[in-house]
Structures are given as structure tokens and as C-alpha cells.
Amino acid sequence: AQSVTQPDIHITVSEGASLELRCNYSYGATPYLFWYVQSPGQGLQLLLKYFSGDTLVQGIKGFEAEFKRSQSSFNLRKPSVHWSDAAEYFCAVGTLGQGGSEKLVFGKGTKLTVNP
Amino acid sequence: EPEVTQTPSHQVTQMGQEVILRCVPISNHLYFYWYRQILGQKVEFLVSFYNNEISEKSEIFDDQFSVERPDGSNFTLKIRSTKLEDSAMYFCASSEDEGRATQYFGPGTRLLVL
Numbered sequence: 001a002q003s004v005t006q007p008d009i010h011i012t013v014s015e016g017a018s019l020e021l022r023c024n025y026s027y028g029a030t031p032y033l034f035w036y037v038q039s040p041g042q043g044l045q046l047l048l049k050y051f052s053g054d055t056l057v058q059g060i061k062g063f064e065a066e067f068k069r070s071q072s073s074f075n076l077r078k079p080s081v082h083w084s085d086a087a088e089y090f091c092a093v094g095t096l097g098q099g100g101s102e103k104l105v106f107g108k109g110t111k112l113t114v115n116p
Numbered sequence: 117e118p119e120v121t122q123t124p125s126h127q128v129t130q131m132g133q134e135v136i137l138r139c140v141p142i143s144n145h146l147y148f149y150w151y152r153q154i155l156g157q158k159v160e161f162l163v164s165f166y167n168n169e170i171s172e173k174s175e176i177f178d179d180q181f182s183v184e185r186p187d188g189s190n191f192t193l194k195i196r197s198t199k200l201e202d203s204a205m206y207f208c209a210s211s212e213d214e215g216r217a218t219q220y221f222g223p224g225t226r227l228l229v230l
Contacts, residue, residue: 036221042223043120043221043222044207044221045221049218102147102211102219103149103161103164103172104159104161104219106159106160108157108158
């Protein structure tokens with residue numbers, strides 16, 4: 001069965017420091033991978049996605065993620081974190097359902113705290 | 117930029133009551149989804165919908181749940197007889213294509229069943 005693991009439940013970094021959030025997936029076919037961010041009381045905003053091609057993908061707000069097939073990973077990175085990046089981050093894998101539609105399987109999320 | 121909207125943002129109901137959660141997907145999208153997130157847990161897929169039919173549903177989506185596209189813009193999730201364990205944040209999402217397409221999420225409806 002498809003699954004996504006985010007091993008870090010909570011990460012705290014200082015403003016200006018670099019950030020890496022880990023994501024490992026399990027999916028039999030070529031994965032479609034996503035990172036979403038959820039600010040407190042808000043919905044899920046798409047940060048970036050990987051469908052194919054270049055394994056380093058750029059997203060909004062200065063985030064990037066690298067797909068590594070050999071490690072089944074899709075880690076999210078940002079070189080310098082801003083206080084406004086404090087939120088919960090979800091990694092997801094898209095899986096094709098029976099009717100041809102896609103459903104997303106999410107990880108449990110990583111809560112990011114940014115210290116001033 | 118077009119976005120998915122959901123109403124209400126919060127709903128409190130008594131156990132056993134029916135609730136209808138409403139969503140307006142992005143206008144040119146054809147595929148619609150409901151997900152839920154119980155407090156402190158991961159976001160879970162409930163159902164996908166296309167061409168006025170359910171494409172896929174999870175084991176969570178039992179007979180108490182139903183979805184409908186009553187007109188050209190709204191997409192609803194009905195829970196017929198709410199249980200305490202239905203308390204969660206419910207997200208609607210839409211995508212313009214099937215298969216490998218990006219899903220865009222609404223802000224969610226927080227449902228509290230007392």
C-alpha cells in the first residue's frame with residue numbers, strides 16, 4: 001500500500017537558518033509527489049510538486065525539493081527560513097485510483113517553529 | 117487567482133444530526149475531492165467525484181456519507197447522522213484533469229459534533 005513517512009513531528013529552527021524537512025514514500029509506480037503547507041487555521045497550500053523530469057523542483061516562497069528515487073525520498077529545503085514560514089508541512093504522494101482519478105496519500109506532517 | 121471556497125468555516129452540531137458541507141471548486145475543474153483531518157492526525161482521502169459519479173471512495177466513506185453536485189458550481193458533502201468521531205476538519209479539493217493533476221484545496225470546514 002502507498003504510504004508517506006515524515007519522520008520529524010516537530011522541528012525548531014532559528015530565523016535565517018537553513019531548513020530540511022524529510023519525506024519518504026512507498027509507491028510501486030513512478031510517484032507524483034507534493035509538498036503542502038498549512039498555516040494555523042488555514043487550508044492546504046501547494047508549495048511544489050514533482051511529476052517528472054528535473055529531480056530538483058522549485059516552489060513558492062523560496063522552497064525547493066529534491067526527488068531521489070534510490071532513497072524513495074522527496075525532502076523539502078529552504079536556505080534561509082523566515083518567521084512567516086512557521087506552519088505545518090505535509091508531504092503527499094498521488095496515487096491513481098480505480099476510476100482514473102488521483103487521490104493523495106499524506107504524511108503525518110512536520111510542524112515547523114521558527115525562533116527569532 | 118482562482119481558488120476553492122468552502123462554507124461554513126465552522127459548524128457545531130449535535131450527534132445524530134445531518135450536516136451538509138459546501139464547496140465551490142475552481143470553475144474549469146472537473147474532478148472533485150473530499151478529505152478530512154481529525155485533530156492531530158494526518159489528512160485522509162474520503163471520496164473523489166467526476167461526471168456526477170463517485171470515482172473512488174475510502175473505507176471511511178460509509179453509507180452515512182454522500183456527495184452531490186447539485187448545480188454547476190457547488191459540490192457538497194452530506195453526513196446523514198453525525199457521530200462524535202466525525203469531528204474533524206473537512207477539506208474540499210478540485211483538479212482540472214484526471215490522473216496526474218494537481219489538487220487545489222479549500223480552507224476547510226471545521227466540524228464539531230457534540
